[in-house]
Structure formats: structure tokens, C-alpha cells
Amino acid sequence: MTRTIDVSHLPDHAFGPRALTWWGTTGFMVIEGTVFALAAASLLYLRGLSPNWPPSTAPPSLFWGSLNTLVLALSGIPNQLTKRAAEREDLPAAKRWLSLCLVFGVAFCAIRAMEFRVLNVAWYTNAYGSIVWVLLGLHTFHVLTDVLDSAVLRLMLSYAPFKSTMFANTSENSLYWYFVLALWIPVYVLIYLLPLAH
Amino acid sequence: MSEARSVDQHAALTATWSDRPGFIGWLSSVDHKAIGRRFLVTSFTFFAAGGLLAVIMRLQLARPGGTVVGPDVYNQVFTVHGTTMMFLFAVPAMLSMAIYLVPLMVGARSIAFPRLVAFGYYMFLFGGVFLFVALIVNTGPDNGWFSYVPLAESRYSPTKRADVWAQFITFSELSTLVVSVSIASTILKLRTPGMSLDRMPLFVWAMLIVSIMIMFAMPAVMLASTELILDRLVQTRIFDPPRGGDALLWQHLFWFFGHPEVYIIFLPAQGMMSMLLSTYTKRAIIGYLALVLTLTSTAFLGFSVWAHHMFAAGIPQFGASLFTVASIMIALPTGVQIFCWIATIWNGRLVIRTPALYMLAFFVVFLIGGMTGVMLAVIPFDQQVHDTFFVVAHFHYVLIGGAVFPLLGAVHYWFPKFTGRMLSERLGTVAFVLFFIGFNAAFFPQHILGLYGMPRRIYSYAAETGWGPLNLLSTGGAGVMALGIVAYLLNVITSLRSGKAAGDNPWHAATLEWATASPPPPYNFDPIPTVGSLYPLWEPDAAAAPVIVGLRTDERQVLVTHVLDAELDHRYVLPDPSIWPFITAITVTVMFIWSIFSAWGAVYGSIPIVVALTAWTWPRRGMAPAEADRVMRPSGARKAALS
Numbered sequence: 074m075t076r077t078i079d080v081s082h083l084p085d086h087a088f089g090p091r092a093l094t095w096w097g098t099t100g101f102m103v104i105e106g107t108v109f110a111l112a113a114a115s116l117l118y119l120r121g122l123s124p125n126w127p128p129s130t131a132p133p134s135l136f137w138g139s140l141n142t143l144v145l146a147l148s149g150i151p152n153q154l155t156k157r158a159a160e161r162e163d164l165p166a167a168k169r170w171l172s173l174c175l176v177f178g179v180a181f182c183a184i185r186a187m188e189f190r191v192l193n194v195a196w197y198t199n200a201y202g203s204i205v206w207v208l209l210g211l212h213t214f215h216v217l218t219d220v221l222d223s224a225v226l227r228l229m230l231s232y233a234p235f236k237s238t239m240f241a242n243t244s245e246n247s248l249y250w251y252f253v254l255a256l257w258i259p260v261y262v263l264i265y266l267l268p269l270a271h
Numbered sequence: 272m273s274e275a276r277s278v279d280q281h282a283a284l285t286a287t288w289s290d291r292p293g294f295i296g297w298l299s300s301v302d303h304k305a306i307g308r309r310f311l312v313t314s315f316t317f318f319a320a321g322g323l324l325a326v327i328m329r330l331q332l333a334r335p336g337g338t339v340v341g342p343d344v345y346n347q348v349f350t351v352h353g354t355t356m357m358f359l360f361a362v363p364a365m366l367s368m369a370i371y372l373v374p375l376m377v378g379a380r381s382i383a384f385p386r387l388v389a390f391g392y393y394m395f396l397f398g399g400v401f402l403f404v405a406l407i408v409n410t411g412p413d414n415g416w417f418s419y420v421p422l423a424e425s426r427y428s429p430t431k432r433a434d435v436w437a438q439f440i441t442f443s444e445l446s447t448l449v450v451s452v453s454i455a456s457t458i459l460k461l462r463t464p465g466m467s468l469d470r471m472p473l474f475v476w477a478m479l480i481v482s483i484m485i486m487f488a489m490p491a492v493m494l495a496s497t498e499l500i501l502d503r504l505v506q507t508r509i510f511d512p513p514r515g516g517d518a519l520l521w522q523h524l525f526w527f528f529g530h531p532e533v534y535i536i537f538l539p540a541q542g543m544m545s546m547l548l549s550t551y552t553k554r555a556i557i558g559y560l561a562l563v564l565t566l567t568s569t570a571f572l573g574f575s576v577w578a579h580h581m582f583a584a585g586i587p588q589f590g591a592s593l594f595t596v597a598s599i600m601i602a603l604p605t606g607v608q609i610f611c612w613i614a615t616i617w618n619g620r621l622v623i624r625t626p627a628l629y630m631l632a633f634f635v636v637f638l639i640g641g642m643t644g645v646m647l648a649v650i651p652f653d654q655q656v657h658d659t660f661f662v663v664a665h666f667h668y669v670l671i672g673g674a675v676f677p678l679l680g681a682v683h684y685w686f687p688k689f690t691g692r693m694l695s696e697r698l699g700t701v702a703f704v705l706f707f708i709g710f711n712a713a714f715f716p717q718h719i720l721g722l723y724g725m726p727r728r729i730y731s732y733a734a735e736t737g738w739g740p741l742n743l744l745s746t747g748g749a750g751v752m753a754l755g756i757v758a759y760l761l762n763v764i765t766s767l768r769s770g771k772a773a774g775d776n777p778w779h780a781a782t783l784e785w786a787t788a789s790p791p792p793p794y795n796f797d798p799i800p801t802v803g804s805l806y807p808l809w810e811p812d813a814a815a816a817p818v819i820v821g822l823r824t825d826e827r828q829v830l831v832t833h834v835l836d837a838e839l840d841h842r843y844v845l846p847d848p849s850i851w852p853f854i855t856a857i858t859v860t861v862m863f864i865w866s867i868f869s870a871w872g873a874v875y876g877s878i879p880i881v882v883a884l885t886a887w888t889w890p891r892r893g894m895a896p897a898e899a900d901r902v903m904r905p906s907g908a909r910k911a912a913l914s
Contacts, residue, residue: 076816078817081820
């Protein structure tokens with residue numbers, strides 16, 4: 074008689090590093106974090122070649138970017154509440170807080186549009202302008218995709234057949250938003266503060 | 272478990288885990304074995320296409336003043352040859368072996384994120400087709416496989432050729448990245464109970480390390496190629512010196528990817544070497560821990576040597592010296608592992624079957640390539656032979672010796688598992704001998720040609736140079752090599768039809784992929800085996816190891832375990848087959864191609880992608896939303912509702 078290990082009593086989902094999808098999400102964060110690190114390295118490399126930084130134009134205006142930093146920091150609150158609601162498996166609360174996250178996300182995108190207008194340099198002016206636009210564009214792309222992603226998830230929670238793994242997905246969606254939030258800190262420093270260092 | 276119940280269970284599992292019927296069903300497959308097979312066949316098809324391009328080059332160079340093709344076509348041919356072999360053959364072929372084998376080796380019913388892997392396959396396929404269609408309509412990339420700026424900037428490359436290269440890279444890296452995330456997650460979370468990290472087969476170790484390397488290396492070339500497209504399409508100035516950009520930045524970004532790439536190709540082959548040597552000597556590999564450490568240290572060092580590709584580009588001397596040291600240091604782990612393998616062979620008695628021949632050839636060929644590599648790490652020597660055929664000879668010895676020989680041996684070795692049939696030993700030996708002799712005749716003379724000063728990437732040369740005879744020998748060798756590949760292919764085709772039946776474990780190997788039928792059933796294992804050692808099938812009481820029961824048979828449920836010790840954690844349902852990864856790949860392809868013609872392509876082309884991705888991820892089965900809303904709350908009757 075073969076010895077057997079019966080696993081039918083094991084739970085059917087888990088959170089954090091126990092979950093398979095957490096590792097998938099982490100893998101993509103590693104990939105995208107590397108893209109940002111290399112884009113930041115490119116900026117510093119190009120800065121090292123230039124006698125002035127910015128080379129000829131005015132540095133970006135601080136207002137919109139700083140306001141957005143504040144919005145992003147505040148978005149951490151509904152984000153954390155969403156994450157907690159998902160992890161204690163409270164569907165109505167998760168839906169509520171995720172909706173609020175979306176409001177913050179959309180507000181952030183609107184302010185981001187203003188940021189591009191006060192960079193005081195076009196992407197084709199010089200390499201400084203190009204790399205600043207690339208870095209800000211890269212971050213915007215991540216914000217946009219995460220807002221879209223959250224919107225689809227929000228619709229799923231209301232209208233799709235429900236599976237308990239959606240709680241884990243919601244928790245990982247919040248984790249990813251933290252990642253986008255954390256990325257902003259170095260990007261803000263590189264785009265807005267570094268030009269003031271001269 | 273009674274016999275009848277076991278039959279019922281297999282029928283239920285087969286129904287749950289099989290692909291859907293019909294052509295749409297075929298396109299919707301999320302079976303890692305089906306996708307792995309397609310990936311492998313497709314990558315070998317591109318290998319053949321890249322090989323034909325090599326034959327064109329060799330015919331052109333066979334005699335002085337060759338007239339097979341003109342310089343413009345020749346530029347496209349060598350660029351697409353290199354691009355194909357690196358991005359469409361070497362990396363995808365290694366990954367496809369892993370897609371097929373890793374879940375079996377770790378005792379899992381599936382790869383993690385199977386739909387993502389299917390998507391990765393279609394992106395790879397469409398990217399490759401895009402590259403070759405471009406070549407056929409005379410828009411093939413022509414700036415070399417590394418597409419250096421400023422040559423690749425629109426000022427010097429006004430046609431779409433450079434855009435095709437850059438966007439093809441995006442296809443290929445997207446595919447590689449999603450597959451690597453799936454492989455790493457499979458290895459970390461889907462190992463069967465008992466398979467702690469120190470009981471993982473060495474190929475699995477190699478693929479874990481390679482997947483992580485891919486996550487750090489490939490973003491560099493994706494970023495670089497995207498910036499190149501931006502420079503060309505919307506006039507950013509990143510690589511444009513008159514506007515503050517820098518051409519060397521391209522080289523840094525490219526080689527930050529490009530050198531690790533060599534190890535991304537080479538480490539899986541090392542894993543294969545270890546598995547095969549252990550099987551054919553019937554001995555535990557000597558120095559398991561040392562081999563894991565050499566894989567890891569090679570991966571780390573591989574990221575600190577990129578600038579040795581730029582010694583002739585004028586980087587600071589001190590920096591160049593550091594890169595020399597790092598480059599020479601890589602010989603240390605490589606040396607350790609070669610001694611481990613020699614010790615393993617010494618310890619047992621090597622049974623010489625065709626796959627073992629490829630392993631032995633590795634030692635000879637890779638050693639020569641490794642030694643010329645150490646020579647090239649010395650800057651004065653590098654300056655002397657930079658951009659000559661010496662370098663061409665060197666990297667073909669490293670890449671073909673280090674990766675293609677082991678890969679051809681590995682396909683031979685696992686072919687019985689893939690198909691249920693053995694390859695012919697006789698035809699296999701003929702193919703090996705032709706390939707081995709042809710390879711050396713083709714590439715050894717190129718060392719000498721390089722020392723005589725013959726530069727790379729020239730489409731023609733004068734008779735007075737005296738390079739004719741060695742070039743003719745090289746071309747003859749390439750012809751013999753091609754015959755070897757034809758013989759190999761013939762072996763595959765005839766054995767598929769009439770090869771000897773393989774049985775579960777024809778080589779008496781030790782690892783779990785041999786514990787199931789050949790080819791494996793759609794659900795891989797039932798019941799799921801556990802392991803108590805690194806060589807589970809060689810244990811005297813192998814049959815007494817406990818097995819896993821209790822996974823559902825009506826859903827694609829897999830067992831998720833802890834990262835370090837693979838202890839039981841939870842059960843997880845993987846998605847059903849779906850056509851949406853295929854459709855998503857089409858929408859991404861449309862966007863990628865559109866965006867090399869207009870920046871708005873990237874904007875409008877994204878809309879269908881969002882729609883397709885939503886359809887892809889939308890759940891089809893589960894609790895009614897209203898019901899979920901009622902029970903999934905702190906006061907709700909959750910437990911009762913879920914059971």
C-alpha cells in the first residue's frame with residue numbers, strides 16, 4: 074500500500090509571498106524596476122557629459138509635480154485600506170476602497186498632464202529634454218496601466234463570477250500601486266530637484 | 272485506491288486538463304508541453320532559416336571577389352543571421368526546453384501562468400515572422416545584430432530597416448520576459464513536497480538563475496531599442512551627440528544586456544550537461560553545491576563584464592582594467608564546473624550514447640572558445656584582433672560549443688520523453704560526426720584568418736590578401752555542418768514515425784520527468800510523486816515514497832508549496848484554455864508594427880490591447896456577484912458558502 078498525503082483540506086488561496094501570483098507580480102516589478110533604474114542611469118550618464126544641467130532651458134516648475142507627489146502619498150491611504158479589506162476578505166469594503174483608489178488615480182493622471190506642460194523643455198530640444206520626457210513618460214505609462222488595471226478589477230469585483238482568489242488579486246493590485254508610488258520618489262528627485270543642484 | 276477508481280480518476284483528469292478540440296482549441300492551448308513543443312519546433316525552424324543565411328555568407332566569401340550577393344543584401348544577411356540566432360533560436364530554444372521540462376522535473380501538473388506562456392509563444396512567433404517578412408521585402412535590418420548608433424540613427428539609416436530591428440527586439444524581449452517570470456514562479460512555488468532547494472535538479476537551478484538574469488538584463492535592450500525608435504520616430508536626442516546625446520550610451524545599454532545574454536544562453540546548457548552526465552555515468556554529480564555556486568557566481572560576474580565589448584570604443588583605462596579582471600575571473604567558476612564534470616565521469620563509467628557524444632564535444636569546443644575568450648579579455652590583444660574573424664571564430668566556439676552542442680545532445684536525450692520514441696543511435700552518430708567535423712572545419716580557420724587581419728562584416732575581399740584558401744575550407748566546413756543538421760532532422764522525422772518505443776524511463780535516469788509516461792498525459796502525474804532526495808528514481812525504496820492525493824479532478828488545480836523547503840501550503844486553480852492570449856498577441860503585434868510608422872499607433876493601437884486583456888482575465892466561473900457580496904463580509908456565512 075502506497076503511503077499518501079491527502080491535500081484536500083488545504084486552503085484554496087493565500088496572500089503575500091505564499092501566493093503564486095505574488096511571485097508573478099514581483100517578477101514584473103523586478104523587470105520594470107530595472108527599466109527605471111537604467112533610465113535613471115542614462116539620465117545621470119547624460120548629465121555627466123553636459124557642462125550644465127539643464128543645458129540651456131529653465132528647470133521644470135515645481136508646483137504640479139510637487140502637488141502630484143502629495144496626491145500620490147495620500148493615495149497610499151485608500152490603497153492600504155483596500156489591501157487590508159481584501160486580506161480580511163471583506164468584499165464590500167474592498168470594493169468601496171478600491172473605488173476611492175481609482176478617484177486618486179484619475180486625479181493623479183489629470184495633474185500629470187499639467188506636469189508635462191511645465192517641464193520647460195520639449196522632448197526634441199536636446200538630450201536633457203528627451204531623457205526627462207522618457208522618465209516622466211515611463212512613470213505615466215505605469216500609472217495609466219495600473220489605473221486601468223484597477224478599473225477592470227473593480228468591475229470584476231462587482232460584475233464577474235466571484236472567486237476567492239480575487240482577494241489575493243486585489244491585495245497584489247495594491248502592492249503594485251505601492252511600487253508605482255515608490256518609483257515616483259527617485260523620478261521626482263531626478264526630474265525636479267536635480268536641475269536645481271547646480 | 273482501487274483500480275477502478277483510479278481509472279475513473281484518470282479519465283476525469285484527462286477531461287479537465289486536455290486541450291479543446293479543433294483549430295481554435297489548438298490555438299487556445301495552455302498545456303506547457305504543447306506550448307513547449309511548438310516553441311522548440313519554431314525556434315529550430317528559425318535556426319534553420321538563420322543557418323541558410325549563414326550558407327549565403329559562406330558562399331559569398333568562399334572565393335575572393337564573390338558575386339553571390341551584393342553589399343546591401345550581405346549587410347542584411349549578416350544582421351538577420353546574428354539577430355535570428357541570438358533572439359529567435361538560442362534563448363527561445365533554451366526557454367522552450369524549460370517550458371516543457373521544468374514542471375515535469377519539479378513534479379507539477381502545469382507551469383505557473385500558462386496563458387502568459389502561450390502569449391509569450393505567439394509574441395515570439397509573430398516577431399520572428401515580422402523580421403523575416405521584412406527581410407524578404409528588402410527591409411531587413413542591416414546595421415549588425417547590435418544596431419550601433421549613430422549608424423542606426425535616421426540620419427544614416429533613413430529607411431525602416433533599423434525600426435524593424437528595434438521593434439523586433441521589443442517582440443522578442445516581451446516574450447522572453449513573460450516566459451522567464453512563469454518559469455521562475457513555477458520553480459519557486461510549484462515544487463512537489465520534499466523538493467527543497469537542495470534537491471532541485473541542476474537544470475532547474477540553471478533555469479531559476481537564468482530567469483532571474485533575464486529579468487535584470489533584458490530590460491536594458493528593451494529600453495535601448497525603445498529609445499532608438501523614439502530618436503528615429505519623434506526626434507528625441509538620446510543618442511544624438513550634436514544635441515547632447517551620446518552614442519556610447521547605446522553601447523553601454525546594449526552590452527549591459529548583451530553580455531549577460533551569453534550566460535542566459537550558456538547556463539541552461541550547463542544545467543543540461545550536469546543532468547546528462549549524471550545519467551550516463553549512473554553516478555550522483557560530483558560537487559552539486561559547487562555547481563550551484565558556479566551557476567550563481569557566473570550570473571553575478573556576467574553583469575560586470577559588459578564593457579569588454581567596448582575596449583576599442585575609448586572607455587577610461589582604469590575602467591577597462593576592471594572589466595578585464597572581471598572577464599578573466601569568469602574563467603574561475605567555469606573551470607570549477609568543468610572539473611566537477613570531469614570528476615563525475617571519472618567516478619563512474621560513461622556510457623557513450625549519442626547525447627554523450629555531444630557532451631564530450633562540448634569539452635573540446637567550449638574549452639577552445641573559453642581560452643580565446645581569456646585572450647580577448649587582454650586589452651592589447653583585443654585591440655589587435657578587434658572586428659576581425661578571430662572574434663567571429665571565438666564567439667562561434669563559445670556559443671555553438673557552449674550551447675548548441677549541449678542543446679542538440681539534450682534534445683536527443685529528452686526526445687523519448689517528448690514523443691515516446693527513441694532517436695536512432697546510428698543516424699544520430701552520423702549527424703554528430705558531420706556536425707562536429709563541419710563545425711571545426713568551418714570555424715577553426717577563421718581564427719587564423721582573423722590573425723591575418725581579415726575584418727568582419729566585409730562582403731568581399733581581393734585575391735592578393737591570400738585569404739582565399741582558408742575561406743574556401745571554412746565554406747566547405749559549413750556545408751558539412753549543414754549536412755549534419757539535415758541528418759539530425761532526418762533522424763527526428765524517421766524516428767517520429769518508426770522509432771523504437773521508449774517506455775517511461777529509457778535511460779534509467781533519476782529525476783521526476785522520467786517518473787511519468789512518455790509522452791506524459793495532459794495532467795503530467797497522477798498520483799503526484801514526492802521526493803526524498805536529489806535522485807528520487809535511483810532510491811532503493813523509490814516506490815515507498817508517499818504520493819499526493821486530494822487535488823480536484825474537475826478543475827486545473829495545482830499544489831502550491833513554500834519557497835525554500837517545498838512544504839505544503841495551499842491548492843490553486845490555474846486558468847482553462849483560452850483563445851485570448853492569441854488574440855492579445857495579435858493586438859500587440861498590430862500596435863508594435865503600427866507604431867514604427869506613426870507615434871499615434873502606440874496610442875490608438877493600445878485600445879484593442881486593453882479590450883483583449885480584459886477579456887483574457889475576466890473570470891468565467893465562480894459565485895454569483897450578488898451572492899458573493901452577501902457572504903464575503905465579516906458577518907457573512909463565508910465558510911458555509913465556500914465549502
